[in-house]
Every structure is written in structure tokens, then in C-alpha cells.
Amino acid sequence: MHRTRTLAGPLALAVGAGLVLAGGTGTGTAQAAEDRNVARNAGFESGLTGWTCSANSGTTVTSPVHGGAAALKATPAGLDHAKCSQTVAVLPDSTYQLSAWVQGGYAYLGASGTGTTDVSTWTPGSTGWQQLSTSFRTGPSTTSVTVYTHGWYGQAAYHADDVSVFGPDGGGDGDPDPVVPAPPSGLAAGAVTSSSVALSWSPVSGAAGYHVYRDGTRVQSVSGTSATVTGLTADTSYGFQVSAHNAAGESARSAAVTARTAPGGTDPNPNVPKHAVTGYWQNFDNGARVQKLRDVQAQYDIIAVSFADSTATPGQIVFNLDPAVGYASVADFKADIAAKKAAGKSVIISVGGEKGNVTINSDASATAFADSAYALMREYGFDGVDIDLEHGINSTYLTKALRQLSAKAGPGMVLTMAPQTIDMQNTGTEYFKTALAVKDILTVVNMQYYNSGSMLGCDGKVYAQGSVDFLTALACIQLQNGLDPSQVGLGVPASPRGAGSGYVDPSVVKNALDCLTRGTGCGSFKPSRTWPSLRGAMTWSTNWDATAGNAWSDAVGPHVHNLP
Secondary structure (H helix, E strand, C coil): CCCCCCCHHHHHHHHHCCCCCCCCCCCCCCCCCCEEECCCCCCCCCCCCCCEEHHHCEEEECCCCCCCCCEEEECCECCECCCEEEEEECCCCCEEEEEEEEEECCEEEEEECCCCCCEEEEECCEEEEEEEEEEEECCCCCCEEEEEEECCCCCCCEEEEEEEEEEECCCCCCCCCCCCCCCCCCCEEEEECCCCEEEECCCCCCCCEEEEEECCEEEEEECCCEEEECCCCCCCEEEEEEEEEECCEECCCCCCEEEECCCCCCCCCCCCCCCEEEEEEECCCCCCCCCCHHHCCCCCCEEEEECCEECCCCCCEECCCCHHHCCCCHHHHHHHHHHHHHCCCEEEEEEEECCCCCCCCCHHHHHHHHHHHHHHHHHHCCCEEEEEECCCCCHHHHHHHHHHHHHHHCCCCEEEECCEHHHHCCCCCHHHHHHHHCHHHCCEEEEECCCCCCEECCCCCEECCCCHHHHHHHHHHHHHCCCCHHHEEEEEECCHHHCCCCCCCHHHHHHHHHHHHHCCCCCCCCCCCCCCCCCEEEEECHHHHHHCCCHHHHHHHHHHHCCC
16 A cells, blocks of 8 residues: 555656656558568567677566467666667558557567657556557658657556557568457456446457447447446346457357346445545554554544455465554454444455555466355355555456455355556556446545656646646546446545655545536536535544544544535
8 A cells, every 4th residue: 555666766767857748640541452560570589580689688478468379578677767669661652550469577679660640659557558659651762661669768568469560561570450359259248336337357358458339339339248237227127248459350149138127226345435535553562553344433434454464275265463563362353243244334354455465366266265255254244345556456256256256255244346547548558448347346546656656647748746636637537437427436545654755635525526427626627517426435544543633533523524
């Protein structure tokens, strides 16, 4: 939860240097019939054949991959930013569409030697695959262009796959033209709510993504093999189909599956108020005031016990009560949980944190997580779980794990998440995909609006952390891309000592809450609408709040509880 890494430096440098962020220069002419992908070994299926990587920074891996069986992994080191490039044959005075799928650390895609204006585009990193794309036009005598990917100094390794330089054949030995993929198979409906249906299907070879249809109308496009269709009417039957697509076109639609939404009017978490305050309770002593659960301030509606520990069995978690907290026995701790629940609070076990890591990347590890988490719920009386995994997640298997846990725990389970800002920049990230895939059992996503540096808001502008605009413009991304307002909360430090950066005064938190729910108190960014049912706010931590004299909960708590 408490992290010190900052993203501000490279982002500020890239923007300050006038980096082209989107699009190319090509005004374009109609492409000829012989257009093709002129890149060689575009999917890295033949290792690094055709590619040159600086300082031996590149290699090929079998996981993660976007398509096929291999992808590029390139690792910046020292002053080297892991540039991998190849020279492609092109025709003069022609327009080419350049794209690649990337994930991991900062990733750049560009073309140089175009004979006109060189282009580049980039992304600040993600845990899921994202497509970078731009275009360029060749000069009157240009017959070759260098295309490249690279990372950024001091950042994590990036992955790239399925590079495309699509345009007139320049006479080189580029990869074969893509073919339209086959229709998806195995479409199935999963969990339903009164307003949503979860869908999943089998992957299709050569597909770059999938379109989802509801009763014949396209309603969603995704890169993975699952989606949750929202905005549906309660107790209503719908027909769904999916298609696969790539650069060559769209497949026929799959066989249809029918699902009926649940009746309305049920509250899956009756103890969680409409507007709730979440606080993390520290099961360790790091200089903040040591608390027993009984001492946690009354303003907190959801108390996340931090943290569970992993075992040698992938996916399995346990809880070890730290003697530093001062409990005479585990039984006393359990009694405090029971007392908080009797007072109408929800007490959940948090998984992850800055140092904790639980690997859920297979069916076996998903089951191990669900079984062990449910065992902790039964042993200690926890109401649910919080997912605060900060070292990368696999949306497919984490979704399976959470659904298995929900099936065991029942509809009253409280499920919260605390992703970092980079994890919720778009619906293609693994965290965002997970949140949407479990939307029907999800209580709230309390994104951490700190320790991140500047980030993009929903309007495409860059906002610096520590401002009301940072809170509102980033929350807007979640609110506009599938999460219900009741599933969005603002996660902030309780005091300047609670995080390395990003602390905001409680007055800023209150302004952001008012901006999002009432349309007042906004900064330079003002959303086009309001979301009165926004869930509320979260803080790290109840201990740091107590250290600062409960200044955060005394100010923010009543404000949250008095939202519309």
C-alpha cells in the first residue's frame, strides 16, 4: 500500500521534450491493393531474427504473449533504454500504419528515417496488453525506414508483440498478410446481477481483439476473452454473441447465448452503507500509532486488516497476528473483529501491500487462494477480502479465484480493491479487466491516488498528483468505463507520513467528493455530469490517522456520510 516509486520524472521529460503522443503526420492517400505488413518476424516467433536490440537488452519469452507463442522482452539498464529496431522496405510517397502491442514498463513505438516527419508514441506502462499506433508518410526518395520500440531509463522491462507496419509492399520479405480470424467458440454466460451479465469465451488464433454484441448490437470491444455487459434491465432476457477481429477484418459472430438478469432490489453487502469510509489497519509497527481493532475510529465502515501472508503453495494465504500489535491472544483479536461487526462495521483481510505478493496464475493457484481465503473468513470472522496486489496480476485467474471465493462465501461477501493509478488508466489493464469481470460481486475500488507522479485524466490531459483535478479526472476514467459509481472510492494517505508522496489535505478530498457527486468544489477539470452514488473514500491508514490526531477521519468521515 505504501510505495515510494514515482513516475513523474520520465513523464515530465517526455512531455517536455515535445514527444509525439498520438498520431502521425500522414495525410494519406488511398492504399493500394498490395498493402501488407512489411515488418519481418513481427510476432517474434523466430526469436530476434530481423531485430537488433541495443546493449543485448532484448530477448524473446513465451509468457506473456499477445499472439502466437512468443513476444519480445527488453530491459532498460543504466543509460540504455532497451531499443529494439529493424529496417523495413517501403515505397516512396506512401502512407504506413504503424502499431504494436505492449505491456510492462514504459514502452515507446516509433519510426525514423521516413524522409518526412519521424513519429513516435508511447504509454507509461501497464499490467495488460495495450496497442500503440501511429502513422507516417515516406519521402519522395525513401525506400527504407527504421521502426523501433524502446523503454525508459530506470523503468521496468517492457514486452512487445505483433508489430505491424502496414502499407504498400516495398519489395522486402515481410510477414504474410493477416487473415480474418475464425469465429469464437465456447461463449458462455457467467454471473448475473440485476444490471449486468458476465461473458467468457475461448481464445481465437490470430485475433487482435473481440467485439461483443447484445441482441445484434455491438456494445463492447475487448482485448481479452471475457467481458461484463452492464446497463441492463432487471429480470430481462438478452442474447449475446462475440466476434474476433484483426488487421484483416472481423470474423463471423459466434453462436448466441441467452442470459437473464436477476430481479432488482437486493443489497449484496447490507452492512456497507451507501457512502462508506474504508481504512487499512496495520498488523505491524512501522512508526505509526499501534492500535488494536477495538481502537479503530468509529468513522470507518470497512476495516481492511493488513496484510495476509503468502505460503510456499502458489495462491495460498494465511494470517499471522503480529505480536507488536499487543494482543494477549488470537482469541482477543477475534473478539475485536466480532465487536466491530456487531457495531455494523465490515472487517476484511487485505492481500498484498508493498511487500506482500500472492501469485495467482493458474487454475490450481486460483483454487488455493479461494480455499485459503474462505478458511480465514471462517476462522477469524472476516467479511471478505481486499485485493492490494502491487506486483502484477493475471486477470483471468484472479477472476476465477474471486468467483470461487464468492461461491463459497455467499452474496454478503465484501470485495474491495486498491490498485495503483497506473493500474486503472484504461480498461485494457489487468486490474481494470478484473474489476469489470467481477463487477457483480465487487463492493468498491479504492484506487491509490498517491506515490505515482503525474497521470492522464479521462479528458486526455496530464494532471499532477496532490490536486483536486488529479482525484476527479482519474476517478472519471473508472466512472466512464464500466464501474458503477457505488464501486468507486478515492484512496489517499491519512497524513504526510502515510505515503512517500501524494498527500492531500482533507479539504481537497472533500472538494473532490463534492465535485464528483454535486458538481461543486471542482478545480480546472469539471466532469460533464455528476455521480451522486459515489461510494466514498479510503485512507492508508487508521494508524497514521490516529498518529495525526484523527484529523483525516474527523474531517472526511462525516463528509462522506453526508454525501447525496
